[in-house]
Amino acid sequence: MEVAKTEDNMMTMEVQCTFKTSLPDKYQLPENTQISLSAGSSNKDLTGILKQLLGEEDSDLESELKDKKFNFMVGNTFLSTTLQELMEDLSISNETLVEIIYLFALDKPKPTHCSQEEEWISSIKSLTHIMNQKPKSYAVAFFNGDLKVYDSKHAELLKVNNLHPDCQITDLLYFKSDVMNKKIVVTASELPTPQLTFSELSQDKKNLNVIARAKSQFTDVNDGYSLLAQNPAVLEQIASASQVVNDPEQGICLWEVNPESDAWGEGGARQIEGSLKRQKTGVA
Numbered sequence: 001m002e003v004a005k006t007e008d009n010m011m012t013m014e015v016q017c018t019f020k021t022s023l024p025d026k027y028q029l030p031e032n033t034q035i036s037l038s039a040g041s042s043n044k045d046l047t048g049i050l051k052q053l054l055g056e057e058d059s060d061l062e063s064e065l066k067d068k069k070f071n072f073m074v075g076n077t078f079l080s081t082t083l084q085e086l087m088e089d090l091s092i093s094n095e096t097l098v099e100i101i102y103l104f105a106l107d108k109p110k111p112t113h114c115s116q117e118e119e120w121i122s123s124i125k126s127l128t129h130i131m132n133q134k135p136k137s138y139a140v141a142f143f144n145g146d147l148k149v150y151d152s153k154h155a156e157l158l159k160v161n162n163l164h165p166d167c168q169i170t171d172l173l174y175f176k177s178d179v180m181n182k183k184i185v186v187t188a189s190e191l192p193t194p195q196l197t198f199s200e201l202s203q204d205k206k207n208l209n210v211i212a213r214a215k216s217q218f219t220d221v222n223d224g225y226s227l228l229a230q231n232p233a234v235l236e237q238i239a240s241a242s243q244v245v246n247d248p249e250q251g252i253c254l255w256e257v258n259p260e261s262d263a264w265g266e267g268g269a270r271q272i273e274g275s276l277k278r279q280k281t282g283v284a
Helices: 007-012 043-057 083-089
Strands: 014-020 034-038 070-074 098-104 121-126 137-142 147-151 156-160 169-177 182-189 195-201 208-215 225-230 237-242 253-257 276-280
Touching (some): 070 083, 137 169
Parallel strands (some): 169 225
Antiparallel strands (some): 137 147, 169 182, 182 195, 225 237, 253 276
16 A cells, blocks of 8 residues: 655655764764654754764863854755755655765854945956965946946055946956066946947056957847956966857957057057957857
Protein backbone atom coordinates (compact mmCIF):
# COMPACT_ATOMS: atom_id res chain seq x y z
CA MET A 1 0.00 0.00 0.00
CA GLU A 2 1.34 3.42 -0.93
CA VAL A 3 1.10 6.21 1.61
CA ALA A 4 0.49 9.73 0.30
CA LYS A 5 3.26 12.15 1.26
CA THR A 6 1.84 15.07 3.18
CA GLU A 7 3.49 18.13 4.68
CA ASP A 8 3.10 16.60 8.15
CA ASN A 9 4.77 13.40 6.95
CA MET A 10 7.66 15.40 5.55
CA MET A 11 8.10 17.27 8.83
CA THR A 12 8.14 14.03 10.88
CA MET A 13 10.33 12.03 8.47
CA GLU A 14 13.87 11.68 9.78
CA VAL A 15 17.18 11.59 7.93
CA GLN A 16 20.50 10.26 9.19
CA CYS A 17 23.15 12.97 8.80
CA THR A 18 26.78 13.61 9.57
CA PHE A 19 28.42 17.03 9.83
CA LYS A 20 31.71 17.92 8.13
CA THR A 21 33.70 21.16 8.01
CA SER A 22 37.08 22.61 7.08
CA LEU A 23 36.92 25.11 9.94
CA PRO A 24 39.61 25.02 12.70
CA ASP A 25 39.59 22.04 15.06
CA LYS A 26 37.65 23.72 17.85
CA TYR A 27 34.65 24.14 15.51
CA GLN A 28 34.67 20.50 14.43
CA LEU A 29 32.50 17.71 15.81
CA PRO A 30 34.05 14.34 16.64
CA GLU A 31 34.65 12.25 13.53
CA ASN A 32 31.79 9.96 12.45
CA THR A 33 29.25 11.82 14.59
CA GLN A 34 25.80 10.91 13.25
CA ILE A 35 22.52 12.52 14.15
CA SER A 36 18.91 11.94 13.11
CA LEU A 37 17.34 15.15 11.78
CA SER A 38 13.83 16.04 10.69
CA ALA A 39 13.54 16.20 6.91
CA GLY A 40 11.81 19.54 7.33
CA SER A 41 14.87 21.11 8.98
CA SER A 42 15.84 24.54 7.73
CA ASN A 43 19.08 26.50 7.96
CA LYS A 44 17.86 28.04 11.22
CA ASP A 45 17.09 24.61 12.67
CA LEU A 46 20.48 23.19 11.74
CA THR A 47 22.23 26.25 13.17
CA GLY A 48 20.59 25.68 16.56
CA ILE A 49 21.40 21.97 16.53
CA LEU A 50 25.02 22.55 15.50
CA LYS A 51 25.59 25.18 18.20
CA GLN A 52 24.16 22.79 20.79
CA LEU A 53 26.45 19.96 19.64
CA LEU A 54 29.53 22.19 19.59
CA GLY A 55 28.64 23.59 23.01
CA GLU A 56 28.47 20.08 24.42
CA GLU A 57 32.01 19.46 23.17
CA ASP A 58 33.42 22.77 24.42
CA SER A 59 31.43 24.89 26.87
CA ASP A 60 33.60 27.94 26.10
CA LEU A 61 32.19 27.98 22.56
CA GLU A 62 28.66 28.66 23.72
CA SER A 63 29.15 32.41 24.23
CA GLU A 64 31.44 32.73 21.18
CA LEU A 65 28.87 31.16 18.86
CA LYS A 66 25.88 33.02 20.29
CA ASP A 67 25.68 35.58 17.46
CA LYS A 68 27.35 33.47 14.78
CA LYS A 69 25.44 32.28 11.72
CA PHE A 70 26.17 29.20 9.66
CA ASN A 71 25.63 28.11 6.06
CA PHE A 72 25.06 24.46 5.20
CA MET A 73 25.74 22.53 2.00
CA VAL A 74 24.94 19.08 0.68
CA GLY A 75 27.41 18.34 -2.09
CA ASN A 76 27.99 21.69 -3.77
CA THR A 77 24.50 23.06 -3.11
CA PHE A 78 23.60 25.42 -0.29
CA LEU A 79 20.62 24.68 1.94
CA SER A 80 18.12 27.50 1.30
CA THR A 81 14.75 25.82 1.96
CA THR A 82 14.40 22.52 3.84
CA LEU A 83 16.62 19.48 3.98
CA GLN A 84 13.90 17.37 2.32
CA GLU A 85 13.55 19.72 -0.66
CA LEU A 86 17.30 19.89 -1.14
CA MET A 87 17.58 16.10 -1.08
CA GLU A 88 14.78 15.83 -3.65
CA ASP A 89 16.53 18.34 -5.90
CA LEU A 90 19.75 16.31 -5.64
CA SER A 91 17.94 12.95 -6.00
CA ILE A 92 19.20 11.73 -2.60
CA SER A 93 17.24 8.94 -0.92
CA ASN A 94 15.93 9.39 2.62
CA GLU A 95 17.70 6.14 3.48
CA THR A 96 21.10 7.61 2.57
CA LEU A 97 23.52 8.91 5.18
CA VAL A 98 23.62 12.59 4.22
CA GLU A 99 26.87 14.49 4.67
CA ILE A 100 26.18 18.12 5.59
CA ILE A 101 29.04 20.58 5.23
CA TYR A 102 28.90 23.65 7.45
CA LEU A 103 30.80 26.94 7.41
CA PHE A 104 30.40 30.37 8.91
CA ALA A 105 28.02 32.68 7.05
CA LEU A 106 29.43 36.01 5.93
CA ASP A 107 28.25 39.00 7.91
CA LYS A 108 26.18 41.57 6.06
CA PRO A 109 28.25 44.55 4.90
CA LYS A 110 28.02 47.52 7.23
CA PRO A 111 28.08 50.88 5.43
CA THR A 112 30.63 53.35 6.76
CA HIS A 113 29.61 56.26 4.54
CA CYS A 114 26.56 57.29 2.51
CA SER A 115 26.66 59.82 -0.31
CA GLN A 116 23.30 61.00 -1.63
CA GLU A 117 23.19 61.33 -5.43
CA GLU A 118 20.47 62.87 -7.58
CA GLU A 119 21.10 60.49 -10.50
CA TRP A 120 21.06 56.69 -10.71
CA ILE A 121 24.52 55.11 -10.49
CA SER A 122 25.39 52.69 -13.30
CA SER A 123 28.98 51.69 -12.43
CA ILE A 124 31.65 52.18 -9.76
CA LYS A 125 35.35 51.33 -10.19
CA SER A 126 38.26 51.95 -7.86
CA LEU A 127 41.64 52.94 -9.27
CA THR A 128 43.44 49.88 -10.67
CA HIS A 129 47.23 49.62 -10.73
CA ILE A 130 49.50 46.87 -12.06
CA MET A 131 51.25 46.64 -8.66
CA ASN A 132 47.87 46.34 -6.90
CA GLN A 133 48.57 49.36 -4.73
CA LYS A 134 45.84 50.46 -2.36
CA PRO A 135 43.51 52.70 -4.42
CA LYS A 136 43.26 56.29 -3.25
CA SER A 137 40.35 57.28 -5.48
CA TYR A 138 37.41 55.79 -7.37
CA ALA A 139 35.19 56.76 -10.32
CA VAL A 140 31.39 56.70 -10.43
CA ALA A 141 29.34 56.67 -13.66
CA PHE A 142 25.69 57.68 -13.91
CA PHE A 143 22.68 56.85 -16.06
CA ASN A 144 22.55 60.42 -17.41
CA GLY A 145 26.10 60.26 -18.83
CA ASP A 146 27.83 62.15 -16.00
CA LEU A 147 30.99 60.98 -14.26
CA LYS A 148 32.43 61.76 -10.83
CA VAL A 149 35.75 61.00 -9.11
CA TYR A 150 36.01 60.63 -5.33
CA ASP A 151 39.00 60.27 -3.02
CA SER A 152 39.42 57.46 -0.47
CA LYS A 153 37.53 59.52 2.12
CA HIS A 154 34.56 59.88 -0.28
CA ALA A 155 35.13 63.58 -0.93
CA GLU A 156 34.13 64.62 -4.46
CA LEU A 157 37.21 65.58 -6.49
CA LEU A 158 35.71 66.02 -9.93
CA LYS A 159 32.38 66.07 -11.74
CA VAL A 160 32.12 65.83 -15.53
CA ASN A 161 28.71 66.67 -16.97
CA ASN A 162 27.51 64.94 -20.14
CA LEU A 163 30.64 62.91 -20.77
CA HIS A 164 28.23 60.74 -22.78
CA PRO A 165 25.39 63.15 -23.72
CA ASP A 166 21.88 61.72 -23.33
CA CYS A 167 23.26 58.22 -22.76
CA GLN A 168 23.69 55.85 -19.86
CA ILE A 169 27.33 55.03 -19.12
CA THR A 170 27.08 51.25 -19.22
CA ASP A 171 30.55 50.45 -17.88
CA LEU A 172 33.85 52.08 -17.02
CA LEU A 173 37.51 51.32 -16.34
CA TYR A 174 39.74 53.51 -14.18
CA PHE A 175 43.42 52.67 -14.04
CA LYS A 176 46.90 54.07 -13.62
CA SER A 177 49.18 53.34 -16.57
CA ASP A 178 52.88 53.21 -15.72
CA VAL A 179 53.67 52.98 -19.44
CA MET A 180 51.91 56.28 -20.13
CA ASN A 181 52.41 57.77 -16.66
CA LYS A 182 48.75 58.76 -16.69
CA LYS A 183 45.48 57.91 -14.97
CA ILE A 184 43.07 56.75 -17.68
CA VAL A 185 39.27 56.58 -17.56
CA VAL A 186 37.54 54.48 -20.23
CA THR A 187 33.74 54.79 -20.44
CA ALA A 188 31.18 53.05 -22.65
CA SER A 189 27.64 53.89 -23.71
CA GLU A 190 24.81 52.46 -25.82
CA LEU A 191 22.31 54.07 -28.19
CA PRO A 192 21.43 56.75 -29.09
CA THR A 193 25.17 57.51 -29.06
CA PRO A 194 27.15 54.24 -28.76
CA GLN A 195 30.67 55.28 -27.95
CA LEU A 196 33.89 54.42 -26.16
CA THR A 197 35.56 57.43 -24.60
CA PHE A 198 39.19 57.42 -23.49
CA SER A 199 40.04 60.23 -21.06
CA GLU A 200 43.05 61.35 -19.04
CA LEU A 201 42.69 62.50 -15.44
CA SER A 202 44.90 65.47 -14.59
CA GLN A 203 47.54 65.11 -11.88
CA ASP A 204 45.49 67.15 -9.41
CA LYS A 205 42.31 65.19 -10.30
CA LYS A 206 40.52 68.44 -11.09
CA ASN A 207 40.10 67.96 -14.85
CA LEU A 208 39.27 65.12 -17.21
CA ASN A 209 40.56 65.54 -20.77
CA VAL A 210 39.04 63.40 -23.53
CA ILE A 211 41.93 62.09 -25.63
CA ALA A 212 40.15 59.67 -27.96
CA ARG A 213 36.67 58.53 -28.93
CA ALA A 214 35.67 55.31 -30.66
CA LYS A 215 32.35 55.41 -32.47
CA SER A 216 30.51 52.62 -34.26
CA GLN A 217 27.39 52.48 -36.41
CA PHE A 218 25.17 50.43 -34.13
CA THR A 219 21.61 50.17 -35.43
CA ASP A 220 19.68 48.04 -32.96
CA VAL A 221 17.80 50.06 -30.37
CA ASN A 222 19.18 47.92 -27.54
CA ASP A 223 22.75 47.80 -28.75
CA GLY A 224 25.97 49.66 -28.09
CA TYR A 225 29.06 49.22 -25.94
CA SER A 226 27.78 47.24 -22.96
CA LEU A 227 30.79 45.77 -21.14
CA LEU A 228 34.47 46.56 -20.69
CA ALA A 229 37.35 44.44 -19.40
CA GLN A 230 41.10 44.72 -19.37
CA ASN A 231 44.15 42.50 -19.28
CA PRO A 232 45.23 42.33 -15.60
CA ALA A 233 48.87 41.99 -16.66
CA VAL A 234 48.77 44.73 -19.32
CA LEU A 235 46.23 47.34 -18.29
CA GLU A 236 46.54 49.16 -21.63
CA GLN A 237 44.88 46.18 -23.40
CA ILE A 238 41.10 46.52 -23.28
CA ALA A 239 38.14 44.48 -24.55
CA SER A 240 34.67 45.83 -25.31
CA ALA A 241 31.48 43.85 -25.91
CA SER A 242 28.04 44.65 -27.28
CA GLN A 243 24.72 42.86 -26.82
CA VAL A 244 23.82 42.39 -30.50
CA VAL A 245 26.43 40.87 -32.80
CA ASN A 246 24.65 40.59 -36.16
CA ASP A 247 27.25 42.86 -37.75
CA PRO A 248 30.90 41.66 -37.95
CA GLU A 249 31.95 45.26 -37.25
CA GLN A 250 30.47 44.84 -33.80
CA GLY A 251 30.62 42.04 -31.21
CA ILE A 252 33.75 41.73 -29.08
CA CYS A 253 36.58 44.10 -29.96
CA LEU A 254 40.10 44.25 -28.55
CA TRP A 255 41.77 47.63 -28.08
CA GLU A 256 45.32 48.62 -27.27
CA VAL A 257 46.18 52.06 -25.97
CA ASN A 258 49.19 53.27 -27.94
CA PRO A 259 51.29 55.75 -25.95
CA GLU A 260 53.66 56.27 -28.90
CA SER A 261 50.99 57.81 -31.10
CA ASP A 262 50.95 61.58 -31.66
CA ALA A 263 47.22 61.50 -30.97
CA TRP A 264 47.95 60.94 -27.28
CA GLY A 265 49.37 64.41 -26.76
CA GLU A 266 47.89 67.51 -25.22
CA GLY A 267 44.53 68.71 -26.53
CA GLY A 268 40.91 67.72 -26.82
CA ALA A 269 39.04 64.83 -28.38
CA ARG A 270 40.72 62.81 -31.11
CA GLN A 271 39.29 60.27 -33.49
CA ILE A 272 40.16 56.66 -32.93
CA GLU A 273 42.43 56.32 -35.98
CA GLY A 274 46.06 56.64 -35.05
CA SER A 275 45.50 56.51 -31.33
CA LEU A 276 44.17 52.99 -30.74
CA LYS A 277 44.56 49.68 -32.48
CA ARG A 278 41.52 47.44 -32.72
CA GLN A 279 41.09 43.76 -33.48
CA LYS A 280 37.73 42.20 -34.21
CA THR A 281 36.79 38.69 -33.19
CA GLY A 282 34.71 36.43 -35.35
CA VAL A 283 30.97 36.23 -34.61
CA ALA A 284 29.98 32.85 -33.15
